[in-house]
Structures are given as C-alpha cells and as structure tokens.
Amino acid sequence: MAAKKAAQAFKLGDRVTVEYFPHWRGKIVELRGPLAPGGMQVYGVRIRQKPKSFYVELREDQLILIPEGERSSSRKKSDGS
Amino acid sequence: MPSASLLQWRNDRMPRLHHVDLQCAASLAALAPNPQLIDENLRGYVLLLSAHFQGFCRDLSTEAAQVIASKVRRSLQPLIQSHFTAHRAIDRGNPTVENLRKDFERFGFTLNLAADPANVPRLQHLAAMNTWRNVAAHYGPIPPGAPLSLLSLQAWRNSCDGLATSLDALLYNELRKLLRRAPW
Numbered sequence A: 001m002a003a004k005k006a007a008q009a010f011k012l013g014d015r016v017t018v019e020y021f022p023h024w025r026g027k028i029v030e031l032r033g034p035l036a037p038g039g040m041q042v043y044g045v046r047i048r049q050k051p052k053s054f055y056v057e058l059r060e061d062q063l064i065l066i067p068e069g070e071r072s073s074s075r076k077k078s079d080g081s
Numbered sequence B: 001m002p003s004a005s006l007l008q009w010r011n012d013r014m015p016r017l018h019h020v021d022l023q024c025a026a027s028l029a030a031l032a033p034n035p036q037l038i039d040e041n042l043r044g045y046v047l048l049l050s051a052h053f054q055g056f057c058r059d060l061s062t063e064a065a066q067v068i069a070s071k072v073r074r075s076l077q078p079l080i081q082s083h084f085t086a087h088r089a090i091d092r093g094n095p096t097v098e099n100l101r102k103d104f105e106r107f108g109f110t111l112n113l114a115a116d117p118a119n120v121p122r123l124q125h126l127a128a129m130n131t132w133r134n135v136a137a138h139y140g141p142i143p144p145g146a147p148l149s150l151l152s153l154q155a156w157r158n159s160c161d162g163l164a165t166s167l168d169a170l171l172y173n174e175l176r177k178l179l180r181r182a183p184w
Helices: A068-079 B004-029 B035-069 B074-085 B097-107 B119-138 B150-179
Strands: A015-018 A021-036 A040-047 A054-059 A063-065
Touching (some): A015 A040, A021 B004, A021 B035, A054 B035, A054 B074, B004 B035, B004 B150, B035 B074, B035 B097, B035 B119, B035 B150, B119 B150
Antiparallel strands (some): A015 A021, A015 A063, A021 A040
C-alpha cells in the first residue's frame, strides 16, 4: 500500500483513508478540535461512496494520508488517460 | 470535571458573545443612535448566540461519541463513529429541544432537561431564541410579543449557559453509568 500514516496534523482538503477501512476514501472537510479522549484531534471526513457519500468524525490516529502522487495516478487511471 | 466542549463554551464561546454584547450596548448608548445599526447588531447577536450554542451541543455530541467509540475494538471504531454522526440533527438544524433529544438520546437515555426546574425558563428562552434566530436569518415576519432587545438576548445567553452546564452534567452522569468510569 503506497499510502502512509501521516505524522503531522491534517489540513482541510487532505485526502485520507481510514485504518481498517481502506475502501473508505475521502476528504477532510472539518477540523473539529481536540474532542477525543486525551485531547486527540478529531476531523470531519466526507467519505465518497456510491450511491451516496457520508460524513464521519474520526481521530487523527485513525486517518491515513493519501499521498499526492497516488491521488494523481488514480485520477489519471479513472480519467482513462 | 467539565467536558472539553463545556470548557470551550466557557473560555471561548461565551467571551466572544460578551464582545458582541458590548458592541450592541455601545450602539444603543451612542449619542445619536442609529436604529438600523441597532437592529442589525441585535439580529447578528441572536444568530451568533444560536450558532455558538449549536456548536457547543455538536461538540458535546462528538466528544461523547468519541469516548464511547474508544471503548470498543479498534477495528470496529469507525463503524460506531459513523453511526453517531449519521443524520445528526444539530449538524444542520437549530439547537431546539427536539433536535437535542434526537441526537443525545442516541447515547441510550431519555433527555429530559425540564426535569431540573431551573431549566424550565431556560427552555422557554431557548425556544424564543430559535424563533428569533430564524427571523434574523431569513428576514421573516416579526413574531407577536416583545421586540428583540438586548435585555432579552442577555437573558437568552444566560439560559444557554445554564443549559450547556446542565446538558454536560446529564451526559457525564449517563456516560459514567454506561462506561462505569468518568467519561472525561
């Protein structure tokens, strides 16, 4: 798997996947703040799924950043280019 | 011990609202008061008050969900978390009693804020605040009764403060029973 766990805080718009749920791929849409136990950061993530996307709030240690390179190559594949 | 959400309400949201309060008071006390500016300031105040109280309720719901999710196997946590955020009423709706009940009763108890007699007038203020919030946001028709005033807004802010403390305590006690330990 090319994606790796991010050591730094996530930013709005970062594309992420979820630990144990690699088919959940989405985008950080909200920085919810230190609301998890131990003051861990919580992020609002919009998961793209068919037929309908959904919103979920996850801790920073559950999220895996999808590197930019992987994003653009998968986009090219899906574009057929 | 208060939740992180209540601390945020007290240390960030309430001081911000206090600044808005001062701005409204200043516009009322001006040598040549501008009625339009006063009206806009009061409308802005009710919108912000409602938004901050909604934000507090949403934070508290998130905090409770994260505590519960942290108690199950790591591989199951995202499923639990997604169920707590699915169709959450206060993500989009006003912080009405009905919406609070819908969202907080997901934690396995009946939310009856009115069980505390101190909350009865606070809940009336909450309903009035939500009515005026919609009037301000949509420039809707003015409801019958007393016009929007700084005094009523200050009373509603104090009521929101009381309800925030009450909701935090209720959730603390319920989660403590459920988890058999202090949730935060």
